[in-house]
Amino acid sequence: MPAPILSLEQSLHDLVVANRILAHEGVVDAYGHVSVRHPLHPDRYLLSRSRSPELVEAHDILEFMLDGTPVNGAGPTPYVERFIHGAVYEARPDIHSVVHSHALEVMPFTIGDIPMQPVIHVASDIGMNIPLWDIRDHFGDTNLLVSNLAQGRDLATCLAGNGVVLMRGHGFTAAARTLVEVVKASVYLPSNARVLKEALLMGAKVKPLSAGEIAIRATVDPYSPQIQRAWEYWALRAGVKPYLD
Amino acid sequence: MPAPILSLEQSLHDLVVANRILAHEGVVDAYGHVSVRHPLHPDRYLLSRSRSPELVEAHDILEFMLDGTPVNGAGPTPYVERFIHGAVYEARPDIHSVVHSHALEVMPFTIGDIPMQPVIHVASDIGMNIPLWDIRDHFGDTNLLVSNLAQGRDLATCLAGNGVVLMRGHGFTAAARTLVEVVKASVYLPSNARVLKEALLMGAKVKPLSAGEIAIRATVDPYSPQIQRAWEYWALRAGVKPYLD
């Protein structure tokens, strides 16, 4: 699975598409964001200025150092929570894309003690183990936003080698090898949450995906037609061109 | 956080936008309404004539005295429940905007004895304490509408210094320092209700927002870019210009 060499132009286009997809599929609303590691400078990442994802265009996208410093210091207001992204890229060289979301279907698993488990095959990218991070544990009362590097690193530590970390009363952060993969995980995590929740409510003895099933599914090439098919579909639904001409 | 000086023209524009946002986000349907305190005459408020919020335009908006009397007595039919708004403005000089809604996701918390609690950070504007008012307690059998000043004042007394009051079998009333803030609280209260409800149904031991978290979040400037970002997004989704040119 050699990743194609991406140009900056390609990355910017794909990131705009990802913003629109996540908005259209209800993964993000006024809040939430998605980034990619810079294709030419692995110690930087690309992320929109402080704007709702549905409205993001290529000229809104800024470059950041992993510590959250804008490469162009005189730019527009960035997202307060950009530290989530940099801290994950810093801790995880294998990760090339990060999503932060408040999707409501996931939230009930963040405010209590019911563990998230992978139960539907399309959500296998979320992995076997989905940790829950509470900003209050190490930082006491805050506005709940991950607004500095120390908080970002604490979150990345809790994420560890997994694909998703839940955030108490706040949402989740997903990390993956490619933008398409993180978008897929972020679209299907809420679906997985809903299915698990409804099965639990009915009192079902739940049969989660097995570690073996998840491992086998992770060998799928993220550039294969069956994954790209979803990207094409989501992009066209959101009214944007899936690929740069 | 000094509030900008608003002109009447600005207030009318913003109020139309708020009507459209609340309709588009499903907070109001054929019924429900939103008002602002008059920017020049703090003893008056602005509220549409009796029309569904999705259809409200600037020329539908009327001026009322705090007791519900139309400033222009010969105008079109007003909302029966305008007394909600005036009574809140009368009791709470700090309040500049009020929403009344029947949002279904909130309703299960109004017809029983399960208390609403703040659990998701975007809903922190609803506050720690969300009282429940039953018109039957002091007024016996009625049509459930707050249709005179005595009923409005009784509701305002129950609201007290809080941000939201639930109304048995009827809906909720939210009050805030600014129009943007009351719209945000009204959009995210139903989300909070849904998340809390689903966590309770799964039998979770729920961890609500703390008083400290809510207090810290309340220090956010309602005119900051991160709040305005939501206004811009909701307005564009609803098909209206967020700001007066």
Place this chain on the structure above:
Amino acid sequence: MPAPILSLEQSLHDLVVANRILAHEGVVDAYGHVSVRHPLHPDRYLLSRSRSPELVEAHDILEFMLDGTPVNGAGPTPYVERFIHGAVYEARPDIHSVVHSHALEVMPFTIGDIPMQPVIHVASDIGMNIPLWDIRDHFGDTNLLVSNLAQGRDLATCLAGNGVVLMRGHGFTAAARTLVEVVKASVYLPSNARVLKEALLMGAKVKPLSAGEIAIRATVDPYSPQIQRAWEYWALRAGVKPYLD
């Protein structure tokens, strides 16, 4: 509350609007229908040919005798279940409009033993008592469709003097004094079902509307601006003109 004298042209227009509203609000889908008593011949009613409500136009509407016989015998295929409508008009001279729907939110109350109760004020038109009819009780195994006059009359007997009758595994039939009123009841019955269901699931001690509240609400003039406001809103959302020019 004297009803305005309606012309046939007016009734046809209003009935098309009602079809579109019920489809747009999700009360009916491919199936379900709405009728009005003929404004000039109280022993007849108006109902579309067998067509999905979203597609119904004025020229699709047929006249029927109360026994379900088309006034024009050579017309297009009628709904199999037209007997619901005629039987209600026959039994209830006070009724001028009938809706039959399969709305999913109501269905859980039709397949078990959990009684529907009125809990939200906008749904007060459904009344205090909502009986449940099972076609199997008197007719044994059938295709569940009310496909002859005997079945229609049995349903009407179960409806008795109430506003709504639930139908096991099938849906509901609502009956009211006016078309606007039956549309309102049909839009808000599913909402009421959802709110009641969610409160019950949380284990709430439910406080229904009282008989006094329902009686007071029933005195509202169905031609008043606050009721017409909903009609205007629903029609415009559904893309049709609320009123005949």
Place this chain on the structure above:
Amino acid sequence: MPAPILSLEQSLHDLVVANRILAHEGVVDAYGHVSVRHPLHPDRYLLSRSRSPELVEAHDILEFMLDGTPVNGAGPTPYVERFIHGAVYEARPDIHSVVHSHALEVMPFTIGDIPMQPVIHVASDIGMNIPLWDIRDHFGDTNLLVSNLAQGRDLATCLAGNGVVLMRGHGFTAAARTLVEVVKASVYLPSNARVLKEALLMGAKVKPLSAGEIAIRATVDPYSPQIQRAWEYWALRAGVKPYLD
């Protein structure tokens, strides 16, 4: 109920319409597919290339042998899971159309031990007995996709003479005499799942459809106006012409 003689052109048109309907009604998303047995060669079937159903057009549709071999070997990438379709056509000469879906409302019944039952009349095509297949039972850890003929045949064996088979953590496969019928079953199975689930959650003593009711409903001619009415409605909603001119 003699089936009309269909031309290949007619089958291709109808299959495109079915793809669009299933996408628009939320039965399939980026994934899921629908096929028809070839109208002239009963040992072949028609199925799109690997494309999301909402985007499928007539030129995307390929011909396959029942073992999953493309008739035109040099064609575009097929669905990995085409073996579902061929194996069902092989085992069931009475079946002329197959749908495979991941509809979320059905999924809670696939990951636990709560049996699906038919409870709403519009879903009677799903039948009395809805088996649950787990690919892990005979094939151990896999990627959960039915990606070879042995797996397809195992699924078809579990389906046996029924109309629907649930697939653990994956979705369902529905099979019927006609395309219209399998689309109807696939649209209403999720509705049935939702209604059953909500009744169970309320603790209702559930009254399913009886075997007699299902048998009587199965005698309806799938080419009758009351079935075609749904096809017309769903197609127009999805923005396609229901019938070939």
